[in-house]
Amino acid sequence: MKIPFFKFECSQAEIDQVTSVLESGWLTTAKKASELEAAFKQRCHTDHALAVNSCTAGLHLALEAIGVNAGDKVVVPSLTFTASAEVIRYLGADPVFVDVDESTQLITRAAIEAAVAEYGDIKAVVAVHFGGQSVELVGANGVWDYCKEQGIKLVLDAAHAFPAFDSYGPVGSVGDVTCFSFYANKTMTTGEGGMVVTNDEAIAARIKTMRLHGINRDIWDRFTKANASWEYDVVAPGFKYNMPDVNAAIGLAQLERVDLFREQRQACAEYYLAQLSDIDCIQLPQARVPMAHHSWHLFPIVVKPTAPINRDQLISALNESGVGTSVHYKPLHRMTYYKEKYQLDPASFPVTERYWQGCLSLPIYPGMTTEQLAYVVQVIRANLKP
Ligand SMILES: Cc1ncc(COP(=O)(O)O)c(C=O)c1O
Incomplete structure (x- = not known):
């Protein structure tokens, strides 16, 4: 059996939607992007939603719009x-890497407090909704x-977390700015793409300008409004x-089925759990x-040191049996650039x-059958609990 790590769900709706754009003759940003923005505002309970061409672009725009400048310090988990x-580096600011919570792999208020105590002035935090569940944002331990x-x-990296919820409501409704990813293997995709949501009018206005060269009107306005003129102004060196x-x-086609996709991923997670x-020698997520508030983008397991084989050997065994896996993540404190620039020591990140x-992520996607899930489980059992 061949089981990929992820499989894109394409229906006739995606094909019809794309065909309608091709037939319209207008391929770049216009009505479809506005429709997607309107849907996100509604789903995230926010005043503003801005479509961008990646989550990375969204995060860059978010940090720029909240005023992160060269020399500022921004807290971010190493496990991302x-x-x-x-x-953060695009803007000449410096990341302050922190460890995560042992059971959820999420950044905590305590970790941010410790960074503030050690480094003093912290301009911003980039918090990651790792795997698809929200960071604790409100209440006594709330990061927000x-x-x-x-x-x-507070900028939320919600690349894994659409649709996801917490006691405060949908992910995106709380925080200064939240950025979603529609990369090819995400919970819904546009091939490449992202969405930025915020309730802050000034931040939204700045992002809108900066996402298109620092021009003070968007392309759609410029070419299509009845009374639009050729004239535009550039107010900043935008992107x-x-x-x-x-x-x-x-x-738009994916969004129609995004709740169904989430339910199907949840069913995969429940099966694995x-x-x-x-199996005592693995740690499950x-x-x-609650299960239904989690987007279940990832299903990461951890192979404990007590297991008969290690993580790399389990990945090879799964691979040889036709099962795709991935690792989320080799932490940033182990990446050459960050390690050397910031003299990072793995001992400072014991949980990560x-x-x-020991971590590896198992296949989890809508349309994965019980037979496929059973096969993945069978290969894991054969290797870890023979
Ligand atoms: C946690 C996290 N943040 C940001 C991104 C970047 O997303 P994009 O590829 O849409 O730029 C990813 C992509 O995998 C991600 O996993």
């Missing part, structure tokens, strides 16, 4: 994809409540981060939110270290 931290109290800006309509069209729970040395 490089995009969460590289955008703490950041507001301290005057620290080229707008989402083309071809991509937005795929997103039930069928792997008696722990949800701090323990986690990453």
Whole structure:
């Protein structure tokens, strides 16, 4: 049996949506992108949604719009994809890497407090909703409540977390700015793409301008409004981060089924949790939110040192049996650039270290059959509990 790590769900709706854009003759940002933005505002309970061409672009725009400048310090977990931290460097600011919670792999208020105590002035935090569940944002241990109290800006990297929820409502509704990813293997995709949501009018206005060269009007306005003139102004050296309509069209079709996709991934997670729970030498993912509030983008397991084979050997065994896996993540404190530039020592990240040395992510996608899930479980059992 061949089981990929991820499989894109394409229906006739995606094909029809893209065809309609091609037939319209207008391929770049226009009506489809606006429709996708309107849907996200509604789903995330936010005043503003801005479509961009990647989550990385969204994170860059978010940090720029909240005023991160050269020399500023921005807290970010080491256990994340490089995009969460590289955008801090784009602006000449410096990441302050922190460890994560042992059971959820999420950044905590305590870790941010410790960074503030050690480094003093922290301009912002990039918090990652790792795997698809929300960071604890509100309440006594809430990262958002703490950041507001301290005057620290909070950007949420929600690349894994659409749709996801917490006691405060949908992911995206809380924080200064939240950025979603529609990369090819995400919970919904536009091929490449992302969405930025915020309730802050000034931040939204700045992002809107900066995502298109620092021009004070968007392309659609410029070419299509009845009374539009050729004239535009450039108010800043912006970027080229707008989402083309071809991509937005795929997103609109995906959005129709995104809740169904989430339910199907949850069913995969429930199957794995039930069928792997008696294997003592692996650690299964722990949800701090109800199952239905988790987007289940990832299903990461950790092979403990007590296992008969290690993580790399299990990945090879699964691979030889036709099962695709991935590792989320080799932490940033182990990546040459960050390690050398910031003189990072693995001993400063004990939880992340323990986690990453044993972690691998199992296939989880809508349309994965019980037969396929059973096969993955069978290969794991054969290797870890012969
Ligand atoms: C945690 C995290 N942040 C950011 C990104 C970047 O997303 P994009 O590829 O849409 O730029 C990813 C992509 O995998 C991610 O996993």
